[in-house]
Amino acid sequence: MRPGPAVLLTDFGTRDPFVGIVKGVILAHAPRAQLVDLGHELDPQDLRGAALALRAAVPYFPERALFVVVVDPGVGSARRILWARSRTRQFLVPDNGVLSWLTKDEAPVVWREVRNPAWYLPGGSATFHGRDRFAPVAAALLNGVSPATLGPRVHDPVRLRWPAVRETAAGLSGEILSFDRFGNAVTNLPSSRVPAGARVLHRGRSLGPLRRFYAEVPRGRSLAVAGSSGFVELSTREGDYRARTRARPGDPVHVRNPRRRR
Amino acid sequence: MRPGPAVLLTDFGTRDPFVGIVKGVILAHAPRAQLVDLGHELDPQDLRGAALALRAAVPYFPERALFVVVVDPGVGSARRILWARSRTRQFLVPDNGVLSWLTKDEAPVVWREVRNPAWYLPGGSATFHGRDRFAPVAAALLNGVSPATLGPRVHDPVRLRWPAVRETAAGLSGEILSFDRFGNAVTNLPSSRVPAGARVLHRGRSLGPLRRFYAEVPRGRSLAVAGSSGFVELSTREGDYRARTRARPGDPVHVRNPRRRR
Amino acid sequence: MRPGPAVLLTDFGTRDPFVGIVKGVILAHAPRAQLVDLGHELDPQDLRGAALALRAAVPYFPERALFVVVVDPGVGSARRILWARSRTRQFLVPDNGVLSWLTKDEAPVVWREVRNPAWYLPGGSATFHGRDRFAPVAAALLNGVSPATLGPRVHDPVRLRWPAVRETAAGLSGEILSFDRFGNAVTNLPSSRVPAGARVLHRGRSLGPLRRFYAEVPRGRSLAVAGSSGFVELSTREGDYRARTRARPGDPVHVRNPRRRR
Numbered sequence: 145m146r147p148g149p150a151v152l153l154t155d156f157g158t159r160d161p162f163v164g165i166v167k168g169v170i171l172a173h174a175p176r177a178q179l180v181d182l183g184h185e186l187d188p189q190d191l192r193g194a195a196l197a198l199r200a201a202v203p204y205f206p207e208r209a210l211f212v213v214v215v216d217p218g219v220g221s222a223r224r225i226l227w228a229r230s231r232t233r234q235f236l237v238p239d240n241g242v243l244s245w246l247t248k249d250e251a252p253v254v255w256r257e258v259r260n261p262a263w264y265l266p267g268g269s270a271t272f273h274g275r276d277r278f279a280p281v282a283a284a285l286l287n288g289v290s291p292a293t294l295g296p297r298v299h300d301p302v303r304l305r306w307p308a309v310r311e312t313a314a315g316l317s318g319e320i321l322s323f324d325r326f327g328n329a330v331t332n333l334p335s336s337r338v339p340a341g342a343r344v345l346h347r348g349r350s351l352g353p354l355r356r357f358y359a360e361v362p363r364g365r366s367l368a369v370a371g372s373s374g375f376v377e378l379s380t381r382e383g384d385y386r387a388r389t390r391a392r393p394g395d396p397v398h399v400r401n402p403r404r405r406r
Numbered sequence: 407m408r409p410g411p412a413v414l415l416t417d418f419g420t421r422d423p424f425v426g427i428v429k430g431v432i433l434a435h436a437p438r439a440q441l442v443d444l445g446h447e448l449d450p451q452d453l454r455g456a457a458l459a460l461r462a463a464v465p466y467f468p469e470r471a472l473f474v475v476v477v478d479p480g481v482g483s484a485r486r487i488l489w490a491r492s493r494t495r496q497f498l499v500p501d502n503g504v505l506s507w508l509t510k511d512e513a514p515v516v517w518r519e520v521r522n523p524a525w526y527l528p529g530g531s532a533t534f535h536g537r538d539r540f541a542p543v544a545a546a547l548l549n550g551v552s553p554a555t556l557g558p559r560v561h562d563p564v565r566l567r568w569p570a571v572r573e574t575a576a577g578l579s580g581e582i583l584s585f586d587r588f589g590n591a592v593t594n595l596p597s598s599r600v601p602a603g604a605r606v607l608h609r610g611r612s613l614g615p616l617r618r619f620y621a622e623v624p625r626g627r628s629l630a631v632a633g634s635s636g637f638v639e640l641s642t643r644e645g646d647y648r649a650r651t652r653a654r655p656g657d658p659v660h661v662r663n664p665r666r667r668r
Numbered sequence: 669m670r671p672g673p674a675v676l677l678t679d680f681g682t683r684d685p686f687v688g689i690v691k692g693v694i695l696a697h698a699p700r701a702q703l704v705d706l707g708h709e710l711d712p713q714d715l716r717g718a719a720l721a722l723r724a725a726v727p728y729f730p731e732r733a734l735f736v737v738v739v740d741p742g743v744g745s746a747r748r749i750l751w752a753r754s755r756t757r758q759f760l761v762p763d764n765g766v767l768s769w770l771t772k773d774e775a776p777v778v779w780r781e782v783r784n785p786a787w788y789l790p791g792g793s794a795t796f797h798g799r800d801r802f803a804p805v806a807a808a809l810l811n812g813v814s815p816a817t818l819g820p821r822v823h824d825p826v827r828l829r830w831p832a833v834r835e836t837a838a839g840l841s842g843e844i845l846s847f848d849r850f851g852n853a854v855t856n857l858p859s860s861r862v863p864a865g866a867r868v869l870h871r872g873r874s875l876g877p878l879r880r881f882y883a884e885v886p887r888g889r890s891l892a893v894a895g896s897s898g899f900v901e902l903s904t905r906e907g908d909y910r911a912r913t914r915a916r917p918g919d920p921v922h923v924r925n926p927r928r929r930r
Contacts, residue, residue: 149433157849161721164706168729171673171704175730182426188850189906197423204537205430206437217906221883270881272896275728325419326450357532359483372534382451382479411695444688459685466799467692468699587681588712619794621745634796644713644741
């Protein structure tokens with residue numbers, strides 16, 4: 145069965161014509177392709193942001209979706225282009241670990257190196273593989289070309305490390321991974337591991353217990369909330385937590401368990 | 407007849423994967439859905455901006471369009487989700503007044519509370535109703551599900567007040583509602599109520615008579631112009647009126663009638 | 669054969685509902701239209717940016733594409749709206765030179781003035797021709813209306829000058845045309861005219877020889893690279909060349925030929 149829609153995630157921004165050109169190439173070769181933007185405003189070459197976006201988004205897309213990811217600091221160097229397949233979905237990515245943080249159900253089970261130049265645009269540049277390689281290969285896949293023809297199996301894709309959560313005497317220690325547009329801080333602390341009554345601390349300040357939604361605190365108050373992708377988030381209700389606290393990626397965040405009564 | 411396209415208006419921004427995820431859910435449940443972005447760059451929780459955008463945009467879309475609006479400061483609280491129908495178009499919105507400023511022809515005539523969880527995503531979060539409720543309910547509507555199954559009729563949707571235009575001895579007084587990306591100030595003064603020869607004043611400064619287009623004044627000159635949605639706009643030709651004058655939402659704007667000859 | 673997809677390039681931004689409204693009008697009149705965004709974040713009224721974007725993008729789109737360009741400082745004045753056709757593609761543009769920098773293969777061979785108001789929206793404003801004229805005329809073309817019915821042939825479209833490259837005793841002199849989102853400076857110097865061993869200079873500083881890709885220099889180092897659209901670009905690897913050097917459009921850029929051995 146042919147994959148689709150093609151879901152595009154890049155760091156190209158939307159000011160320049162790059163994203164449009166990628167779509168143009170796909171449509172020139174697969175005129176009925178259904179195209180969906182997952183995002184193009186990642187900070188340039190922000191692999192962690194791309195990996196988190198994919199973790200959050202992939203399970204919600206149609207099972208036949210083909211994700212085309214062009215966040216690619218190594219463009220033009222010897223880094224490989226990889227095709228991957230999870231149980232049902234397909235991916236076309238640079239070999240830089242961007243699929244490392246997918247949930248277990250979505251993790252790729254087969255990888256191939258895209259090495260067959262049959263579908264590359266002729267005379268392509270060394271700096272715009274999104275246009276010259278990713279787009280026409282994506283179109284070929286959308287047209288039903290067999291992934292086996294792209295290149296040989298690969299067993300050593302580059303991996304991106306997931307920062308570990310540490311268990312301490314007092315509770316848990318994790319860190320801020322990144323921020324969303326509203327200034328909410330996304331951490332690596334699973335909400336499911338925060339016991340009832342535990343407090344969340346950042347920069348020595350308590351944000352109280354883990355809340356289910358923003359409206360549990362007054363406007364302008366900061367809080368820790370069970371975020372939509374399963375992790376603890378630090379937020380300010382109707383405000384910008386990052387700006388308010390000058391929080392940064394990598395900041396430690398602690399969960400302190402309630403004291404037991406003696 | 408099934409509605410469509412689905413027209414999306416949110417304050418999610420395009421940096422994070424939220425809009426893409428909403429589209430993913432719609433396409434996972436309604437694979438042939440036609441999706442159109444009305445905008446995602448509203449200031450977070452800017453209800454007035456959303457209401458104005460809908461006022462300007464709704465009449466130009468296909469009559470079968472389904473507008474899905476997720477500008478939702480109350481997410482996770484007890485605020486309702488509403489379905490509404492005007493003469494021909496449909497809407498899925500939080501109950502916060504965002505449809506209050508539609509023109510008379512487009513105003514909703516039937517409202518329902520979306521209360522039936524049959525289409526909600528299982529295990530949904532309390533913070534991302536766009537993904538867990540709005541998107542799958544929109545997909546259900548696009549698939550032909552009857553709105554009557556969503557929930558009971560509602561007769562008391564929240565309303566957003568439209569700032570009144572006052573008639574004065576000298577003419578009219580209104581205010582700046584918001585700004586567009588170019589820095590043009592949109593007011594609540596209907597162009598049709600500005601008599602020939604009247605002058606438009608802001609911050610004690612005359613912008614001259616109401617113009618039909620920018621090119622009527624030299625480059626860099628400020629002017630009052632009959633805007634594309636029927637209201638007086640304050641602009642600088644090939645410039646940024648907001649930056650130049652430090653104008654703010656709520657600023658009074660006056661129309662001074664021409665003096666009659668005695 | 670009916671044209672399509674419709675490819676949209678504007679300076680409307682995506683904060684306001686303008687782009688959505690243009691799409692709404694097209695879909696209201698051509699419900700099956702396939703719409704692709706080439707870009708909406710051009711600096712307001714940046715004709716050079718629009719002309720460069722079209723030069724880079726047009727050849728990659730399907731041959732039946734219809735490009736709708738609304739970068740239009742003269743809206744509401746007497747400037748004409750033009751339809752144009754190159755060998756295979758079609759264009760709808762304001763008469764301001766925005767198609768002047770297309771490559772030879774893509775240059776328009778037939779021009780018409782769009783003058784027939786049959787498809788204009790009734791009661792249209794003087795400030796939003798994108799909605800009131802471009803969009804419904806585009807829909808008519810997508811529906812198969814003959815371009816001949818739009819208006820008479822035109823032989824004097826406005827032209828935008830391409831800054832000339834000068835040959836000097838030492839090599840070549842050109843200039844910076846514009847910047848992309850990453851801060852890379854795009855010049856008017858064709859990469860194909862830079863001889864092996866020549867150095868690229870900007871502001872008296874050598875950027876070394878022309879490189880094929882970024883990874884040829886260490887992180888943080890500036891370089892001159894053969895850009896994806898055929899021109900020399902000035903970049904900083906994993907950095908922002910514009911911010912680092914305070915480069916500006918129009919800055920002279922020189923190519924100094926290697927000295928011959930005697």
